[in-house]
Amino acid sequence: MTTKHTVKNKGEQQLELPRYFPYKLSVLNTVVSQSIAQLYLGRFNLSRQEWRIIAALGIQRSMSAKELVAYTSLEKMQVSRAIARLRNDDMLYQQEDSNDRRYHLLSLTEKGKITYRKIVPLALAREEFILSALTEEEQEQLLSLMEKVHDKADELQQWG
Amino acid sequence: MTTKHTVKNKGEQQLELPRYFPYKLSVLNTVVSQSIAQLYLGRFNLSRQEWRIIAALGIQRSMSAKELVAYTSLEKMQVSRAIARLRNDDMLYQQEDSNDRRYHLLSLTEKGKITYRKIVPLALAREEFILSALTEEEQEQLLSLMEKVHDKADELQQWG
DNA sequence: TATTGTTATACTCTATAACTATA
DNA sequence: TATAGTTATAGAGTATAACAATA
Numbered sequence: 001m002t003t004k005h006t007v008k009n010k011g012e013q014q015l016e017l018p019r020y021f022p023y024k025l026s027v028l029n030t031v032v033s034q035s036i037a038q039l040y041l042g043r044f045n046l047s048r049q050e051w052r053i054i055a056a057l058g059i060q061r062s063m064s065a066k067e068l069v070a071y072t073s074l075e076k077m078q079v080s081r082a083i084a085r086l087r088n089d090d091m092l093y094q095q096e097d098s099n100d101r102r103y104h105l106l107s108l109t110e111k112g113k114i115t116y117r118k119i120v121p122l123a124l125a126r127e128e129f130i131l132s133a134l135t136e137e138e139q140e141q142l143l144s145l146m147e148k149v150h151d152k153a154d155e156l157q158q159w160g
Numbered sequence: 161m162t163t164k165h166t167v168k169n170k171g172e173q174q175l176e177l178p179r180y181f182p183y184k185l186s187v188l189n190t191v192v193s194q195s196i197a198q199l200y201l202g203r204f205n206l207s208r209q210e211w212r213i214i215a216a217l218g219i220q221r222s223m224s225a226k227e228l229v230a231y232t233s234l235e236k237m238q239v240s241r242a243i244a245r246l247r248n249d250d251m252l253y254q255q256e257d258s259n260d261r262r263y264h265l266l267s268l269t270e271k272g273k274i275t276y277r278k279i280v281p282l283a284l285a286r287e288e289f290i291l292s293a294l295t296e297e298e299q300e301q302l303l304s305l306m307e308k309v310h311d312k313a314d315e316l317q318q319w320g
Numbered sequence: 321t322a323t324t325g326t327t328a329t330a331c332t333c334t335a336t337a338a339c340t341a342t343a
Numbered sequence: 344t345a346t347a348g349t350t351a352t353a354g355a356g357t358a359t360a361a362c363a364a365t366a
Contacts, residue, residue, distance in 0.1 A: 015280045017215050017232065021287050022196045024303070027233050028310050029189035035316040036182045047355085055177050065325060072177065073187050075357085080326055102324040102365050120175045126316060127181050133312035138305055143184070145294060145302040150188050152293035156195040156286060207332090225348060235334085240349055262342045262347045 032130060039122055044115060049074055049082035050091075051119075054108065057092060058116035062107040064097070091115060192290060199282055204275060209234055209242035210251075211279075214268065217252060218276035222267040224257070251275060 017023050033048075040051035052072040056063060060071070065083060069076045083106060086092045091112035097103035108116060131139055177183050193208075200211035212232040216223060220231070225243060229236045243266060246252045251272035257263035268276060291299055 012277070013281050013284055014219050015215055015283055016219055017212060020215075020283075021291060021303075022192050023212075023233075024306060025189050026193055028306050028313070029185050030233070031310060031313040031317060032182050033186055035313050038317070049356095052177060052183075055175055055180075059174050059176055066323090073183075073190070076325075077327090077358085078356085084326085100324090100366070104325075117172070121173050123175055123180075124173055129316055130309060130312045131181060133308040134305060138308075141301060142305040142309070143181075145298055145305070146184060146188050148293040148298075149290060149302070150191060152290045153188070153191040153195050156289055157191060157198070226346090236348070237335085237350090238333090244349085260343070260347090264348075 035130070036123060036126055039126065040119060043122075044119055046115075046119075047082065047085075049078045050086055053079065053082050053086060053106075054091065054112060054116050054119070055123075057106060057108045058113070058120065062095075062105045064103045064105060066103075068106070086112070195290070196283060196286055199286065200279060203282075204279055206275075206279075207242065207245075209238045210246055213239065213242050213246060213266075214251065214272060214276050214279070215283075217266060217268045218273070218280065222255075222265045224263045224265060226263075228266070246272070 037048065040046040040048070044051075046054065049072075052074060053068055056068055056071045063071065065076065065079050068074070068079045068083075072079065074082070083092070083094075087094065089111075090109055092106050092108050094104045094106055097105055134142060197208065200206040200208070204211075206214065209232075212234060213228055216228055216231045223231065225236065225239050228234070228239045228243075232239065234242070243252070243254075247254065249271075250269055252266050252268050254264045254266055257265055294302060
């Protein structure tokens, strides 16, 4: 793909936004994530952070805030605040870990579980609709390619 | 991929964040876009909006604010504000369109062009590094798959 | 002294919409 | 009345870092 970005005379390089991979990825992510956000924001009045935490605890039973940070790719501050809001809305509750009282084990309340059970089928249906653009084989290809790109980008970010 | 998300007994559906496509896409986008943002933010002190506008005008010579909205996938308000900041920094200048004075044609100043020429090779190098995770063929596959997914997600968003 | 988690602060980004000017 | 672009405003999100509690 050496001619993907036009190379003008004198070897001057051009960057065409509509063909620039990070731009395309960003635009795609915006469209996809907004189509999901319509659900948790519009219909359930949850922030992205709250939605991720509910999704995490819905399947994992209980986690500490630190584990949630790792599992949801959110910052510890975002997690801390989302937890506070969700507790305030009676969606989850805390227990102290008896071994190490710095850990607060978080679990969904019955209300949180009900929300989880309502939102999950809708979220999965949206994913399924979006991925119906691809065959099963293409879906696997896409995920595999994304993973490779992810690893390389990680490398880049670490080097600054 | 019918077993991708675990289906528990009683047909209750589960959603595993690490396997959920919109989540994976979002995480990938975060990593990739941050690796580019290190450039325009860290080294050139440009916002994402400013960077996109410079990239647009660097190759397109001159555009109106409305055209920039379409070209950069930014909101007209973001464009308006980024233009104000860039004009203030003497990176671009406005001319009124003689036919329709509502249109302001925007172009890079010499300073803007110098910035563009400095940043573009670095931005392209980062893209190239990231995509070096893939063969040429895989790159084309990835872009093609992303486009299909994009179209479907567009559909979904329009239906709400 | 290190770790888990919370809070303070200031800053930026965003969304909605009102507004100006041109047509 | 419609369009291009700007400005106002308030709310949400973000980053840095200080802080408390526990180990």
